[in-house]
Amino acid sequence: MFLLQNDELEYETKTQTKSTQSETFYTACSDLNRPVHNDHAKTSEVLNLAEKPSNMRVFTFDELKEATKKFCRDSDIGEGGFGTVYKGVIKSLEHPFDEIQVAVKLSNGLLSVLNCSSSRPLPRWMFVREEIRVFV
Numbered sequence: 001m002f003l004l005q006n007d008e009l010e011y012e013t014k015t016q017t018k019s020t021q022s023e024t025f026y027t028a029c030s031d032l033n034r035p036v037h038n039d040h041a042k043t044s045e046v047l048n049l050a051e052k053p054s055n056m057r058v059f060t061f062d063e064l065k066e067a068t069k070k071f072c073r074d075s076d077i078g079e080g081g082f083g084t085v086y087k088g089v090i091k092s093l094e095h096p097f098d099e100i101q102v103a104v105k106l107s108n109g110l111l112s113v114l115n116c117s118s119s120r121p122l123p124r125w126m127f128v129r130e131e132i133r134v135f136v
């Protein structure tokens with residue numbers, strides 16, 4: 001799901017990635033930021049899109065795991081029909097004293113960031129929601 005913070009635009013896309021825990025997961029950004037190993041996928045279109053917008057913040061699986069204290073009960077903020085939602089706090093890279101609050105859903109091994117907000121909101125902060133398979 002792509003969400004502009006001011007609700008200018010909203011549309012949805014879902015991707016699922018099967019991988020192992022040792023790899024880095026990007027959970028709040030597009031697949032396009034991943035290194036491309038498949039030669040067939042190395043089209044100019046993909047490479048152009050892979051250039052990360054300056055206001056894009058990528059959350060890795062490790063960051064989300066740490067932010068939610070390994071998805072512990074203390075971080076549990078709700079139960080959905082198909083999984084548990086956890087809160088977490090991640091330090092901003094640009095402003096180390098700023099915090100980014102995230103709501104992360106873990107549902108039968110599928111992880112996604114439902115929402116994130118910052119104490120210093122960017123004027124056009126694009127939120128890309130991605131669902132990935134994890135082993136926790």
Ligand SMILES: Nc1ncnc2c1ncn2[C@@H]1O[C@H](COP(=O)(O)OP(=O)(O)OP(=O)(O)O)[C@@H](O)[C@H]1O
Binds near residue numbers: 080103105115
């Ligand atoms: N961004 C958020 N901030 C705070 N709490 C949230 C947020 N998103 C979800 N929650 C909490 O988690 C609960 C479950 O949310 P979820 O989106 O999983 O609901 P659901 O629509 O029932 O899900 P499902 O698709 O699994 O049926 C919510 O009722 C709410 O209490």
